[in-house]
Amino acid sequence: MTKILVTGGAGFIGSCFVHQRVAAGDTLLVLDALTYAGHKENLAEVLSKIELVVGSITDGALVASLYEKFQPDLVINFAAESHVDNSIASPSAFIDTNIIGTYTMIEAARQWKKRPSHFRFVQVSTDEVYGELGTSGKFYEGYPYQPNSPYSASKAAGDLLARAWFHTYQFPIITTNCSNNYGPRQYPEKLIPLMITNALSGKPLPVYGDGKNIRDWIHVEDHCSGVFLAATNGTPGETYVFGGHSERKNLDVVQEICRILDRVKPRTDKHSYAPQITFVKDRPGHDQRYAIDDSKAKYKLGYTRKYQNFEEGLEATIKWYLANTAWAQAVTQKKAA
Numbered sequence: 234m235t236k237i238l239v240t241g242g243a244g245f246i247g248s249c250f251v252h253q254r255v256a257a258g259d260t261l262l263v264l265d266a267l268t269y270a271g272h273k274e275n276l277a278e279v280l281s282k283i284e285l286v287v288g289s290i291t292d293g294a295l296v297a298s299l300y301e302k303f304q305p306d307l308v309i310n311f312a313a314e315s316h317v318d319n320s321i322a323s324p325s326a327f328i329d330t331n332i333i334g335t336y337t338m339i340e341a342a343r344q345w346k347k348r349p350s351h352f353r354f355v356q357v358s359t360d361e362v363y364g365e366l367g368t369s370g371k372f373y374e375g376y377p378y379q380p381n382s383p384y385s386a387s388k389a390a391g392d393l394l395a396r397a398w399f400h401t402y403q404f405p406i407i408t409t410n411c412s413n414n415y416g417p418r419q420y421p422e423k424l425i426p427l428m429i430t431n432a433l434s435g436k437p438l439p440v441y442g443d444g445k446n447i448r449d450w451i452h453v454e455d456h457c458s459g460v461f462l463a464a465t466n467g468t469p470g471e472t473y474v475f476g477g478h479s480e481r482k483n484l485d486v487v488q489e490i491c492r493i494l495d496r497v498k499p500r501t502d503k504h505s506y507a508p509q510i511t512f513v514k515d516r517p518g519h520d521q522r523y524a525i526d527d528s529k530a531k532y533k534l535g536y537t538r539k540y541q542n543f544e545e546g547l548e549a550t551i552k553w554y555l556a557n558t559a560w561a562q563a564v565t566q567k568k569a570a
């Protein structure tokens with residue numbers, strides 16, 4: 234049994250991690266600012282089994298007090314501003330949380346006098362720090378950092394702090410960089426849940442540019458298992474990348490969502506959802522392609538994926554959103570309020 238401090242545990246990926254580790258019998262403290270992207274609803278089934286502290290990872294005094302009080306064996310830093318479009322419109326929160334917040338978390342842990350020798354800190358990051366690929370090649374752990382958006386630049390800065398804290402202070406930190414996640418409880422601003430919720434409410438399905446940008450999709454449960462493996466089997470100072478081996482063009486993903494919905498939740502007028510697709514002006518600096526070579530995670534950590542087939546995982550995800558329309562209403566109302 235491990236004591237884990239999870240930041241951003243009320244968000245999409247963090248809450249999946251919390252569910253997994255509660256099921257495994259670990260003791261969890263979640264630190265989350267409950268921004269528009271963080272929701273107690275994401276933890277509803279496990280709320281009685283964890284401690285939730287509502288606060289920011291940028292609050293040094295709070296973070297230091299949590300290390301003292303909770304005495305974690307492990308910290309997983311999921312907390313972040315995570316939406317590229319928001320980072321283009323308004324980068325400041327990304328600098329605060331993704332850079333200052335990461336600094337605050339690692340520096341307070343470094344200064345924590347009673348830090349146990351087995352302590353580990355995992356900095357959860359994204360493949361977007363590597364920039365974009367052409368038609369061939371894949372990102373891997375030694376790939377040069379070339380972030381293109383304010384979001385990826387702020388995540389890259391957090392990763393570089395992690396690297397420096399290991400090299401300068403031997404701070405026991407492990408960094409993970411993962412491709413695009415999909416699955417239950419993703420805030421409906423990201424591609425897949427946005428398309429599902431818009432389709433169901435009869436709204437347009439906005440696809441950037443020509444829809445040919447390629448992303449590699451990984452099920453959120455596989456990402457979270459990988460993060461835990463990195464924490465427990467990984468070596469401090471090392472980086473591990475995770476991918477889903479499912480490269481798809483954005484337009485193909487949206488068309489597949491329409492096909493699945495046509496089958497499992499046909500429109501009342503019996504027409505397909507596909508004509509709801511509209512092409513909108515491309516996102517500035519939109520990266521063309523991401524892909525991951527996760528051989529290191531496979532061989533060094535024993536990483537395997539439960540979800541081998543993206544279309545099957547996508548169908549299960551769509552069915553989750555269909556069964557949880559009250560969830561979507563609750564989380565989107567909070568932003569509107």
Ligand SMILES: NC(=O)c1ccc[n+]([C@@H]2O[C@H](COP(=O)([O-])OP(=O)(O)OC[C@H]3O[C@@H](n4cnc5c(N)ncnc54)[C@H](O)[C@@H]3O)[C@@H](O)[C@H]2O)c1
Pocket residue numbers: 240241242243244245246247264265266267268269270271272288289290291310311312313314315316330334357358359360388410411412413414415420
């Ligand atoms: N979503 C993806 O596809 C993806 C892929 C690779 C890596 N990541 C990384 O995984 C992590 C989690 O991503 P996500 O998609 O779950 O994001 P999310 O936006 O769904 O959740 C982020 C969570 O962090 C919390 N948070 C934000 N600012 C905070 C602060 N200052 N203090 C405390 N909590 C704060 C929010 O309330 C929310 O609960 C991020 O670090 C992200 O960069 C995401």
